[in-house]
Amino acid sequence: MSFKKIKNNVFYAGMNDEGRLLFDELIPLDHGTSYNSYVIKGSQKTAVIDTMYPKFTKEYLKSFDENSITKVDYIIANHGEQDHSGSIPAMLDKFPDAVVVTNAVCANNLKEMLLIPEEKIKIISNNEELSLGDTTLQFIIAPGVHWPDTMFTYIKESNIICTCDFLGAHYIFDDVFASPSKELERSAKKYFAEIMMPFSFLCRKYTKQLKEMKVDMILPSHGPVHNNPDYILNLYEDWAGEKGKNLVLLPFVSMYNSTHEMIDYLANKLEEKGIPSYKYDMVDGNLGDLAIALVDGSTIVLGTSMVLAGPHPAAFNTVYLASILRPKAKTASFIGSYGWGGNLFGKMTEMLAPLKMDIIEPILVKGRAKIEDYKKLDKMTDEIYEKHKAIGLI
Numbered sequence: 001m002s003f004k005k006i007k008n009n010v011f012y013a014g015m016n017d018e019g020r021l022l023f024d025e026l027i028p029l030d031h032g033t034s035y036n037s038y039v040i041k042g043s044q045k046t047a048v049i050d051t052m053y054p055k056f057t058k059e060y061l062k063s064f065d066e067n068s069i070t071k072v073d074y075i076i077a078n079h080g081e082q083d084h085s086g087s088i089p090a091m092l093d094k095f096p097d098a099v100v101v102t103n104a105v106c107a108n109n110l111k112e113m114l115l116i117p118e119e120k121i122k123i124i125s126n127n128e129e130l131s132l133g134d135t136t137l138q139f140i141i142a143p144g145v146h147w148p149d150t151m152f153t154y155i156k157e158s159n160i161i162c163t164c165d166f167l168g169a170h171y172i173f174d175d176v177f178a179s180p181s182k183e184l185e186r187s188a189k190k191y192f193a194e195i196m197m198p199f200s201f202l203c204r205k206y207t208k209q210l211k212e213m214k215v216d217m218i219l220p221s222h223g224p225v226h227n228n229p230d231y232i233l234n235l236y237e238d239w240a241g242e243k244g245k246n247l248v249l250l251p252f253v254s255m256y257n258s259t260h261e262m263i264d265y266l267a268n269k270l271e272e273k274g275i276p277s278y279k280y281d282m283v284d285g286n287l288g289d290l291a292i293a294l295v296d297g298s299t300i301v302l303g304t305s306m307v308l309a310g311p312h313p314a315a316f317n318t319v320y321l322a323s324i325l326r327p328k329a330k331t332a333s334f335i336g337s338y339g340w341g342g343n344l345f346g347k348m349t350e351m352l353a354p355l356k357m358d359i360i361e362p363i364l365v366k367g368r369a370k371i372e373d374y375k376k377l378d379k380m381t382d383e384i385y386e387k388h389k390a391i392g393l394i
Contacts, residue, residue, distance in 0.1 A: 001063045003039060004176045006225060007217060008158045009135060013037040013048070013063060015056050016172040023170060027194050028288050031187055033170040035083055036221045038162055040155060042132020045073040047101075049153050049162045050221050054086035061087070061094055071095065074122075074130065076137065077102040078164035079150045080109030084221050089114055101130060103141050106149035129156075140209075142166065144202040146195050152206075160217040165195060166206060167232050169223030178224035180231055186292070188223065188232065192239050193291035198326045203240035207233055244298035244328045246393040248384060251280040251290060252303035253312045258337035258368050259303040262377060265369075266301065266335070269381040274394060282314040290318065294327040298393060299384050301360075302348070303335040309342030319348045323355060331387050333360035333380060337367065358387070 003011035014036035020029055035056065038049040046069065052060040064072075072095040077085050080102075088110065092098055100110065100121045107123050110116040124130070126141040140152040145166040153162040169188040178184060196203050210218070211233055218226040218233075226232045248270055254260035267277040278293045282304075294300075300322065304315035322329075332352055336344045345362045352359070360383050363376045388394050 001059070001066060003063070003067045006038070006176065006219065007160060009041045010155060010158055010160065011039045011041070011067075012176045012225065013039045013060075013067075015052065015060065017053065017056070018172045027170070028286055029170050030190075030288070031170065031183065032172045033222055034172055034224075036219065036223075038219055039067075039069065040132060040135055040137070042135040044133030045131070046071060047074040047076055047130075047132055047137060048072055048091070049076040050078055050084040050164065051075065051087035051091055053083045057087040057090045061090055064094070072098045073132075074098065075100045076153050076162075077106055077110060078153060078162060078221070079147055080106045080113060081147060081165075082113065084164065085110060085114060088116060092116070092120060101139075103139070103149065103151050105143070106151070109149050142202075142206055144199045145206055146199060154213075154215075158217075159215055160219060161210065161213070161215045162219045162221070163210075164221045166203070166220065167218055167226070167236065168220035171223040173224045176225050177227045178231065180228075184224070185235065188235060189239060189295060190288045190292050191222070192236065193295045193325065194288070196240070197291075197295060198324060200240040200242075200326070200328070203236055207236045207240060239295050242328060243391070244330070244393070245296040246275055246388055247293070247297045248275055248277040248299045248301060249280065249290075249293050249297040249329070250277050250301055250303065251282050251285075251315075251318045252335075253282045253305055253314045254303065254337075255305040255307075255312070256337075258365065259305050259335060262335050262337070262363070262365070262369050262373070263301075263303045265374060266377050266381065269378060270384065273381060273385045275385060275388060282312075282318050287321070290321070291325065294322060294325055294329070297327065297329050298388060298391070299331040299333075300327075300329050300357075301333045301335060301380070301384075304344065306336065306338035306342055306344050311336070311344055311348055315348065316351075319351045323351050326355065330357055330391070331360060331384065332357045334362035335377075336362070337365045337369075339367070360384070
């Protein structure tokens, strides 16, 4: 495998994993993923920025032989998670004089998770620089996008930056440079939703910082290289913004169609008010689709049937997902149908409490909805309309 030139003395040494269907055994992948590694051949030293997912270690190491890399001086670990760091032990075996360069938090993770000896690690601080001769690496510690150990590596002379998981996408490619498309944007948005959205306030901080740096290229650790940085930075400004869009999310599970009927009714009434909605089947739907919708939605109304004395387990899963992804929605409510009784909404309301959402009075129906229940749905529609209007969405 030939390394692909990015700019000057910087080369792409990553690999595609087109057969991977799930990431972290949770996230469905539409386009597989890539594990990006970069090689910088300085006039005096050679550095590798991030390594490889363990599954591909053997092939990855072979690529160094194929590209006549006989010496590596520094292995830069921007983040300790093993899809980036997993091949470090094998790299240290292959290049025994190499030193792992990283921040203190990541160093601890590498020692704990990969058993990297402390003497093989050089700990750097924020904005510290490392010379490769004619090339200078500057390290920007960026905790929270998405682990506490994350950092960026800025290659000063080339004015390009390796941002690890930040600004990435689970997406395979032949051309290392990004070609804007609906598929790439969807993959990047889904990646943001599931990985970066809980840390949106930090995403805003680092998006602003990179815009101010006016870098020529952004080199993430998943997905293609952005040689038009504004493409991905502008998307992140939107996705990580504090204000949602005029959109209501309607995730639902319905055992005997009663809840589904109410969700359909609410969706139609919202449409009459000029408010689009997104209906999501919590049993048959793709979790990634819901995550994408959570980036934009300003209101969430969850519909669920009752199982024994509580909500359907699929409803719990969805509320839990929303609680940890921390979407920008400010308003929520519940719709549900039951047969003989129980507590349908209490636990789910508690789970959403940390998000400090405004909860519209839920609607609970025994069996099928009646005239008075549809009047309550009309009232809920009016309340959502007023809330969206009050924050300038309508």
